[in-house]
Amino acid sequence: MFGSYNFGTSFNVNRITIETYEDNGLYIYHRKSDPDIKKIISAPTAIMVHPVEPVTQPKEITHFLLIGLKKPILLSPRSTITYFVTFPVEIAIYASVNEQIEHIDCFTLTHPKYTLYGTPTKGHICKGWKSDVYHTIPEVDAVREGVLKVTLHNVSNGWAELKKIVVDAYYMKIFYSEFASMNAVVTVLSKISAKTTFLDQPISTGMEKAVELFRLRKIPIVEKAEFTMRWGL
């Protein structure tokens, strides 16, 4: 599903059909879904289908993603371990000419739900998601779920219980092959705080880097930045 498609091709993402075609001299991008989306492209360009930072649908009101763990992880003091969790996939369509990329469309097949991390006065609105925790890369429904590799470092001297992971979409590095993936590091600082960041590395070989939507919009982003979870784990 993810990859590049020449103008004039058509493909399905579950029940959604995406096609590009010429109609009376107009080059049309058409997503057959509810709602139906049609756009005119000025030239018959190739289109790219990439996973995108999963915080844009149904409305971009936050840049945080909160992954609630269905089973909490108890981390022993001064330990490091790697697990895999899932994250919701949003699919973006881009037009590309001479390496100039433009965002055309975005949709998701998951049911979006928002939640609050922290308190109403000091917290952050986050896109919410629930995930099981896996020891190896899980099989996922690629149009709905991606795989997040999480390396957990407990640098504190006590045990810590991790029930949720909050990440900032500004720093996401998404890769794709058959499915979307990200590679994150969670550094647990205490029982109530942790830092989360992303590695610019795929979780397995042969994966391609997806277009970063926020960089495409030229939003100034601090390199190697991290998000501090200060309202509990």
Added chain:
Amino acid sequence: MGAVIDILSTTLYNDVTVYDGLIFFTVVLLSVLVARFIRLYLHKMFREKVAPDILSILEKIVYYAVIIIGVISVLPQIGVNLTGLLVAGGVIGVVIGFASQSVVSNLISGLFLVFERPVRIGDQINVEETSGFVEDIRILSTIVRTYDGIYVRIPNEKVFSSNITNYVANAARRFEYIIGISYSDDAQKAIQVIQNVLEDHPFALQNPSPNVFVDSLGDSSVNIAVRVWVPSVVWYEVRTQLLWKLKTALVTEGITIPFPQRVVHLPQKSEVS
């Protein structure tokens, strides 16, 4: 060496020597350099926190203030008597002060607004009787676009000294509906239907979770309270959408929303006689 000392000791006018002149120019130059450094530091520190126009004014104020302080402090070196200057400055200051009292008040309030940041550009606020979106925070006034699209300029002094309600300062906000159902309907079922609609709505927050409960037994209906937390930025949108979704879902599940009812007992004929 002796020649240099001679030159430095040369009198320019009154008791002012070349040496005094050099001291004056060095201090002025240093003041300019320090002012530039502070301006640069302010720019780097606040460029992402303060609106560019306000930051620009702030930088200018600090820049010229540092230079003026530097120049005034070294004026006696070139024979300028500060006492006379202060007296003249004081008189002029009093005159200007009276004339520009409200301007200065607005300016100071504007600076406090910049630092305290009770409102930001784009926020939805209410100041006294004006509600709307903050379009701009200027050095003397705050510009608000009301919900019906009217431009309102509020002097910063008024904004600063009034009660400000900022509807989007907090991440999440709650609203409440009271939904009356018929006494003959199953309130538990109605609560479940409402909870399902809330669960299905993306912006009805999972945490803090919605609160749905029988609130009161009214004259004509069992009143169910529905309290929902939503992101502040979509609060109005959700509040206006959700009620109809709840009504539709309740009706679909066969739950009736009654009209006000009154039971009237008419006396029988025999009772009348």
